[in-house]
Amino acid sequence: MDARAGTTPPSQRAIRCGGERSRGNRFATLCRLNGWSLLPLEGESAIAPPPHPNADLGRSPLVIGKVEIPPGKRVKVEIPVTRLPTGTTLSLPVAVVRGRYPGPCLWLSAAIHGDELNGVEIIRRVVRSLKSSYLHGTVLAVPVVNIFGLIEQSRYLPDRRDLNRSFPGSARGSLAARLAAIFMQEVVSHCTHGIDLHTAAIHRNNFPQIRANLQDPTTYAFAKAFGAPIIIHAGTRDGSLREAAAKRHIPTLLFEGGEALRFGEDAIQVGVDGVRRVLAYLDMYTLDAPTQVPLAIESYETKWIRASRGGFWHRKVELGQRVSAKETLGFVSDAFGDKPTPARSPLNGYVIGYSQNPLIHQGDALVHIAKVTPS
């Protein structure tokens, strides 16, 4: 990423405080903290919102894994998690990029499902491109949350628990619950915003998409700023990181794109561009060459089309393809190709995921469609 020195965020340049023009973030923040009047300048009608309680104001110490990170520093912290049966200590690596200037605190997490690797590469590219001397606020990047699953190339923990059903966790609970509790304490508790990066489950492929609570205006604007090709309203699931963050009033996006155990360049590039746009949207970083925010398709309902019989699945649609109600998505036949049974879309929408395994049983999920109203 090319970047130049961050300047005072546009939303805060036009703040007058007690009759005087603010000179920057710190002064504007002081105004808000002290309850001084914030008056719009001529031609300005909006008053900047108060900072989130967790916003990095550049004054309080930031301590992660017992390591204090001063403003303007980039640090990699290893947070001890457990000791394996072999006696080896296992830790959670966190990259902390604390900007020279105050601002929001954004976490980036990947591989909560240990076999979902695109987010690892998205985080690597974003973090390497950030310069703390230009950054407003802090980025906490955790490229591998499920350290146990990654070693096993598995979605789960060693006891088959799903980490993304174990939040907010507990220091005395299962291994998954303990890891979730550490993540909440050491990462989420510092943050004002979060992005959790995923791919499809094993043997599936997902079109790059953002899933978020689009009924919450703040989260909706956050999702739009990411600029994925499609954004989908999704309620939170019990025990998910997104649900735990929502209970702390932290807007959180879930990015999905590509396959498990692969680096998919298309999905990675959408993810990198999206995180960069979010950093610009939050006034955390100024991009020399900001990427255009594409017009995203919005969907409030998705449906998996399932196999009406077992056999071999012959898919006829691609990711991102628009399909109409009753359109044939592919067919299932026996090994000889006899008696093909078509699978049809019950609604108008876009293909956002599909099964890549041709060998299927009756009831298996074949194609995932995001419903849109026809125009």
Ligand SMILES: [Zn+2]
């Ligand atoms: Zn996942």
